[in-house]
Amino acid sequence: MAELGATRHAHSGRITLDPDKVESGLAQLVLTVVELLRQLMERQALHRIEDGSLDDEAIERLGLTFMRLDERMKELKEVFGLTDEDLNIDLGPLGKLL
Numbered sequence: 001m002a003e004l005g006a007t008r009h010a011h012s013g014r015i016t017l018d019p020d021k022v023e024s025g026l027a028q029l030v031l032t033v034v035e036l037l038r039q040l041m042e043r044q045a046l047h048r049i050e051d052g053s054l055d056d057e058a059i060e061r062l063g064l065t066f067m068r069l070d071e072r073m074k075e076l077k078e079v080f081g082l083t084d085e086d087l088n089i090d091l092g093p094l095g096k097l098l
Helices: 019-051 056-079
Strands: 006-008 015-017
Touching: 019 056
Parallel strands: none
Antiparallel strands: 006 015
16 A cells, blocks of 8 residues: 555655655545445444344345445545555555455
């Protein structure tokens, strides 16, 4: 993942902001968080459906909401030139986020 437009100088260890990459890096970070939250909410909704704690109308509303969110995420990824893999950031020893 881009470091929010920040790059390190090889010799000094200082971080220099790159204004050309700030928007893309920020979009990547925000969309990653939104995707993580979407997946968590979707899992919670599925658990509630399986437990029978939602009526048919609530299930329909959830399905429509998740479909619209998915469409909007696709649009935003296209606008910022991001892919699903770009949102699956590497957490080092913890592995991939998503």
